[in-house]
Structures are given as structure tokens and as C-alpha cells.
Amino acid sequence: MEPTVLLTPEQIDFYHREGYLSVPALTTTEEVARLRAIYDDLFRRRVGREEGNQFDLGGTDEENKEPVLPQILGPSRYAPALNDTLLRVNALAIATQLLGPTTKFSGDHAILKPAKIGAATPWHQDEAYWGEDVDHEAISIWIPLQPATMLNGCMQFIPRSQLLEVQPHHTIGHDPRVHGLEMDQLPDLAQAVACPLPAGGATIHHARTMHYTGPNKSDVPRRAYILTYSTEARQRATPRNHYWNRTKDTPREQRARQARQAAAKAAGVAAPPTT
Numbered sequence: 001m002e003p004t005v006l007l008t009p010e011q012i013d014f015y016h017r018e019g020y021l022s023v024p025a026l027t028t029t030e031e032v033a034r035l036r037a038i039y040d041d042l043f044r045r046r047v048g049r050e051e052g053n054q055f056d057l058g059g060t061d062e063e064n065k066e067p068v069l070p071q072i073l074g075p076s077r078y079a080p081a082l083n084d085t086l087l088r089v090n091a092l093a094i095a096t097q098l099l100g101p102t103t104k105f106s107g108d109h110a111i112l113k114p115a116k117i118g119a120a121t122p123w124h125q126d127e128a129y130w131g132e133d134v135d136h137e138a139i140s141i142w143i144p145l146q147p148a149t150m151l152n153g154c155m156q157f158i159p160r161s162q163l164l165e166v167q168p169h170h171t172i173g174h175d176p177r178v179h180g181l182e183m184d185q186l187p188d189l190a191q192a193v194a195c196p197l198p199a200g201g202a203t204i205h206h207a208r209t210m211h212y213t214g215p216n217k218s219d220v221p222r223r224a225y226i227l228t229y230s231t232e233a234r235q236r237a238t239p240r241n242h243y244w245n246r247t248k249d250t251p252r253e254q255r256a257r258q259a260r261q262a263a264a265k266a267a268g269v270a271a272p273p274t275t
């Protein structure tokens with residue numbers, strides 16, 4: 001499949017200057033409908049739950065509690081059809097325009113905000129979740145599978161914040177059981193730019209760009225499918241200190257640990273380290 005969307009030089013300049021970009025259409029209406037059916041099925045079947053790949057990003061993730069921000073890490077592991085789409089062809093073409101010829105797909109995830117109860121995704125920088133000893137050149141391409149609005153939680157960005165270092169973060173509500181992070185200090189919200197989009201459009205942001213989505217106050221679920229692309233991570237001379245990730249003790253990590261141990265036992269090899 002050949003790409004059907006490419007960025008103009010003006011769009012590329014805008015992204016490098018501002019740290020984000022909005023693109024009105026990254027795939028067709030028909031493909032969005034197909035993706036939405038797969039997406040809903042993955043959440044309905046709770047794929048990845050046992051191995052810690054489906055969890056409540058914004059809550060304490062108890063088994064019998066309705067999640068306020070359900071997330072799936074790597075949904076294409078559970079639905080390989082997600083790998084074979086026009087969306088992926090266009091996303092790779094655009095990512096390569098922004099990051100250069102060594103650009104690689106580095107993963108996908110899905111964040112659902114259930115109708116009425118979907119929580120805000122607080123202000124954060126994606127790199128705050130990542131390793132301390134490497135530098136990343138990475139972007140996320142965020143695709144809503146229905147129109148994204150201020151009412152249901154479209155993306156909002158702080159322009160040029162990608163030029164700053166990773167700021168101090170903590171787990172949402174300072175609760176170590178919650179996976180999601182928020183910045184210790186809110187950015188200057190007068191600078192925030194909201195990016196409403198049609199279904200199948202996209203926003204693109206740098207891994208250090210500060211961003212936020214509001215709660216879903218609408219009557220329909222807000223579905224976001226997110227693709228990440230990066231170049232080779234470079235080892236840092238001085239590691240950073242992302243201490244906020246070490247304070248976490250989440251049910252997601254506990255399930256992931258148990259799944260790794262069960263897999264090791266089944267394969268007859270030593271259990272992997274428990275950290």
C-alpha cells in the first residue's frame with residue numbers, strides 16, 4: 001500500500017517549532033469504522049488483562065471497580081489486523097518525514113474514556129514514563145475513532161514545551177496504585193491549545209510536549225488509538241532520575257509479574273526477577 005497522506009513543508013516546520021501538529025484525515029471513514037469495531041471488541045473481551053496489558057490508567061484498577069480510563073498496551077498483539085491498515089502506512093510515512101529514515105514503529109496503545117464517567121488524562125510528558133538512562137527521539141500519533149471535542153476529551157498541548165526537560169511528575173492523586181502520571185506543577189494553562197478533530201484525523205506530539213485531555217462528559221465513548229514511532233534510543237552520559245516510577249505499586253504490575261512467573265514455570269526455566 002502506498003501512503004495517501006504526506007505533510008507539507010509548512011506542517012513539518014510547525015511540528016518542529018511547536019512540538020505538536022493536527023492533521024484532519026489520516027485514513028478513510030470505512031477504515032475508521034473497521035478499527036472501531038476491533039477496538040470495542042478488544043475492550044469488551046478485556047484482552048491483556050491477566051498479563052497487565054489492560055488496566056485502569058487513571059484509577060486503582062481493582063477487579064470489580066468500573067475503570068475510569070481503561071487502557072490497552074499493544075492492542076495489535078491481540079488483533080494483528082491493526083497492523084495491516086492504511087492508517088499504519090500513512091502514520092509511518094509521516095513519522096519518517098518528522099524523524100528521518102531510521103524511524104521505526106515502536107508500539108501502539110488504546111485509551112478509552114467511557115461515556116459520562118471517562119476521567120481526564122492529567123497534564124504530563126510521555127518521556128516521564130520511560131527509561132532514565134536513554135534519550136529518545138519519539139513521537140505519538142493520536143487518532144480518535146469518533147469526533148474528538150472539548151466535551152469528550154480532545155488533545156490539548158502546551159506549544160514549545162518539547163524544548164524543556166522532563167518535569168517532576170507523580171502518580172495521579174499521589175496514589176502508588178495508579179499507573180498514570182501527572183506533572184507536579186501545572187503548566188501555564190493560558191498557553192494551552194485544544195485540537196478538536198474529526199474521526200480518523202490525528203494529532204502528532206513529541207515525547208516531551210506537555211499534553212492533557214479533559215473528562216468525557218458526552219453520551220458516547222471517546223476512543224483514542226495511539227501509534228508511537230522513534231529512532232534508536234541513545235545512551236545518556238548521566239541518567240535522569242524518574243523517581244516517580246519507582247514509587248508505584250500497581251495491580252497492573254502485580255498481574256504482569258505473576259504472568260511472567262507462570263510463563264517461566266510452564267517453560268521450566270528460572271522465574272524472572274520480581275522487579
Ligand SMILES: O=C(O)CCC(=O)C(=O)O
Binds near residue numbers: 226
Ligand atoms: O487519550 C488520552 O486521553 C491521552 C493520550 C496521551 O496522553 C498520549 O497519547 O500520550
